[in-house]
Amino acid sequence: MNTISDNEFGLFQRFIYDAAGITLSSAKKALVCGRLAKRLQACNLGSYSEYFKLLTSGQNGAEVQTAVDLLTTNETYFFREPKHFELLREAALAARNKAQPFRVWSAASSTGEEAYSIAMVLADTLGDAAWEVTGSDISTRVLQRARQAHYPMERCRQIPQTYLKRFCLRGIDEQQGTLLVDRTLRSRVQFMQVNLNTTLPRLAAFDVIFLRNVMIYFNGDTKRQVVARILEQLKPGGFFCIGHSESLNDITTALIQVAPSIYRKP
The missing domain is CATH 1.10.155.10 (Chemotaxis receptor methyltransferase CheR, N-terminal domain)
Structure with a gap:
């Protein structure tokens, strides 16, 4: 056809x-x-x-x-928009002595690169302390690939060398040219199917939420509805990261902008 x-x-x-x-x-x-x-x-x-x-x-x-x-279009790679990961590191460091787990949601995680990038930063910053990463997407196909955590090397060029050595396994023989995220890190990341355009499942509140390069596919009304649902899951004082090509102008007044594409809930 x-x-x-x-x-x-x-x-x-x-x-x-x-x-x-x-x-x-x-x-x-x-x-x-x-x-x-x-x-x-x-x-x-x-x-x-x-x-x-x-x-x-x-x-x-x-x-x-x-x-x-x-x-649904799924385009992502490791450590996309590095400023967001600098913010993540600072927020995690500030929460080190708190009793509650530090929780981060990759709300449109696609094939998982964003969620595993988050996990690498938290493992480096918080070590064995209590922290959790949740990745979600509407597509079951990309979630299956995310759980496998097996990627071609060309998608991994922005992973810092120290993280490559600590958290990744290079493929050999028939797997040459690929990378597998280490099992220990994989075990700290949970993936689930979530449709942001409907009522969200019950999730504990998050310290940081990534919703990047998703709103460009929504009209104004849908953006407002999706952001309102997601912000209900963000802790007071928590951070909300969107794509650099996106804006929350006319979308919500519930957040304070602290840097380009980075907002905080009062």
Whole structure:
């Protein structure tokens, strides 16, 4: 299937908006066509309209999740936007003597690089003290890859050399050119499926929340709703990090900006 009509594209714009709050511009028409073509073939369907009917029939939840996985963009790498990790280190150091665990949420963790970057900083800063990292995403496909913690080396260039030696294993023989996050560090990171566009699961409050390079896919109303839900999970005095290309202008007044793309809850 090499073509999708404007009407059919409109159906999938509504589908992914309803499912995940993501707004697809008309420039994404070729992406939708390309990513769903194999599913039409796998389901033995002759048109995108027929595939949409399958998704909305209520009879195939697994296929709905597959379509959501394919239509969500997941781009990340280790230690993206280093200033946020400097802030994380400072916040963790300031909390070292507190009795409660230091908790961080990577709220759109994709394939896990962000969550493991956070864990490396906390392991280096807090050692065996009580700390927790939670990574979440709407896509089950990327969460499976995150739990495996196995990455091509080109995605790992920004990991500091000291962290590579302490927390990562280089692949050899048939695994050459890849990296595996050490089992001990992996055990400190929990991944779970979360749709930020719906009621969030019960989570204990976090000291730092990363929601980076996600809001660019939402319209204004969805941004406000998602941020409001997430901020309920942030401790007073906690930090909220967004992408450098994003802004909370007209989104919330509940936070104080302390640096570009870094906010704090009073």
